[in-house]
Amino acid sequence: MAETLAAFPRYHRRVFLTPPWPEIFTRDRERRQDLDEAVAEYDRLLSAINALGYHVTVLPRTSVEERVRFILERLGEP
Numbered sequence: 001m002a003e004t005l006a007a008f009p010r011y012h013r014r015v016f017l018t019p020p021w022p023e024i025f026t027r028d029r030e031r032r033q034d035l036d037e038a039v040a041e042y043d044r045l046l047s048a049i050n051a052l053g054y055h056v057t058v059l060p061r062t063s064v065e066e067r068v069r070f071i072l073e074r075l076g077e078p
Contacts, residue, residue: 017045020038020042021061
């Protein structure tokens with residue numbers, strides 16, 4: 001995966017990543033993976049993104065409002 005992504009220009013050095021959240025995880029038409037597959041994909045993405053030299057920030061398992069505040073604080077927004 002890192003080889004595939006390396007060809008694209010960076011928009012920003014920071015990447016926000018949301019880990020699978022077992023308490024709210026569901027499968028549907030768009031999300032066909034089960035939880036174990038989602039965790040494996042998350043681990044694969046985390047490894048590839050780190051290998052490309054991005055700064056990964058994992059989003060906390062909180063409310064949407066708190067995650068928005070978390071992201072804006074990390075980006076230096078008021």
